[in-house]
Amino acid sequence: xxxxxxxxxxxxxxxxxxxxxxxxxxxxxxxxxxxxxxxxxxxxxxxxxxxxxxxxxxxxxxxxxxxxxxxxxxxxxxxxxxxxxxxxxxxxxxxxxxxxxxxxxxxxxxxxxxxxxxxxxxxxxxxxxxxxxxxxxxxxxxxxxxxxxxxxxxxxxxxxxxxxxxxxxxxxxxxxxxxxxxxxxxxxxxxxxxxxxxxxxxxxxxxxxxxxxxxxxxxxxxxxxxxxxxxxxxxxxxxxxxxxxxxxxxxxxxxxxxxxxxxxxxxxxxxxxxxxxxxxxxxxxxxxxxxxxxxxxxxxxxxxxxxxxxxxxxxxxxxxxxxxxx
Numbered sequence: 001x002x003x004x005x006x007x008x009x010x011x012x013x014x015x016x017x018x019x020x021x022x023x024x025x026x027x028x029x030x031x032x033x034x035x036x037x038x039x040x041x042x043x044x045x046x047x048x049x050x051x052x053x054x055x056x057x058x059x060x061x062x063x064x065x066x067x068x069x070x071x072x073x074x075x076x077x078x079x080x081x082x083x084x085x086x087x088x089x090x091x092x093x094x095x096x097x098x099x100x101x102x103x104x105x106x107x108x109x110x111x112x113x114x115x116x117x118x119x120x121x122x123x124x125x126x127x128x129x130x131x132x133x134x135x136x137x138x139x140x141x142x143x144x145x146x147x148x149x150x151x152x153x154x155x156x157x158x159x160x161x162x163x164x165x166x167x168x169x170x171x172x173x174x175x176x177x178x179x180x181x182x183x184x185x186x187x188x189x190x191x192x193x194x195x196x197x198x199x200x201x202x203x204x205x206x207x208x209x210x211x212x213x214x215x216x217x218x219x220x221x222x223x224x225x226x227x228x229x230x231x232x233x234x235x236x237x238x239x240x241x242x243x244x245x246x247x248x249x250x251x252x253x254x255x256x257x258x259x260x261x262x263x264x265x266x267x268x269x270x271x272x273x274x275x276x277x278x279x280x281x282x283x284x285x286x287x288x289x290x291x292x293x294x295x296x297x298x299x300x301x302x303x304x305x306x307x308x309x310x311x312x313x314x315x316x317x318x319x320x321x322x323x324x325x326x
Contacts, residue, residue, distance in 0.1 A: 045212055082193065098152065
């Protein structure tokens with residue numbers, strides 16, 4: 001099926017009742033090229049995997065645990081924006097748990113929706129959802145009451161068929177907090193880890209149908225590789241960048257002679273043979289130039305790439321070689 005791009009960048013999510021596919025957009029010579037990122041087969045009740053988008057995050061956000069835990073760092077109340085990894089459906093209830101609350105700020109979590117794809121955003125992101133994004137067409141967000149955002153609290157929010165945003169918790173009924181959301185275009189969830197809310201965990205989502213409830217399935221497991229210290233970056237170095245290495249997305253390098261080679265996290269079609277300075281081997285040679293040009297950071301841990309010459313390519317049967325992507 002051929003899709004005509006409507007915008008400079010377009011993010012398309014297509015889902016069949018039995019097969020869900022993520023489709024990410026990359027830019028080639030200024031044109032949008034849409035390709036299936038990963039084919040996911042599950043049951044009739046599957047909504048597909050759901051995480052936070054790995055790139056479109058605020059300056060002070062750290063993602064871990066397969067992009068399901070978002071933490072705001074550096075002692076600030078702002079710069080905590082995150083977005084869903086895919087468009088969400090009408091009446092699909094996103095479930096969050098507040099992991100940490102702080103008491104030296106006023107205000108708390110902000111939740112909402114946007115028709116602007118995460119892949120169409122430039123970094124750095126605005127510092128706050130309200131008013132920085134809500135003043136821009138295609139963005140709708142509301143503050144959540146501080147009493148609902150205590151550590152351990154679980155929240156749900158969703159957009160209704162009438163274009164209203166609802167929020168509920170395990171101890172409260174659903175409250176309509178906002179109206180007027182435009183349902184004519186795909187919507188991504190938009191969350192601001194703001195104020196007293198220090199970190200949140202994305203528990204998944206669910207959508208009630210007439211006879212059953214559909215749910216998102218767990219995020220894909222990171223590939224497991226055999227340790228080979230002679231042919232991979234130091235695990236302690238990656239741990240210092242990502243926190244607990246067991247919780248961070250770490251498709252680290254396998255043995256140079258072959259081993260486990262994961263797919264590129266951008267196109268999800270070619271093998272990831274490009275190793276970044278942080279130790280993540282997560283990009284193919286076709287996507288690395290665009291990532292360096294548009295973002296300049298590792299798409300998994302956001303470690304800064306100060307120079308293109310820092311990346312290394314993996315050639316089957318050979319040791320790693322430094323490659324310049326100017």
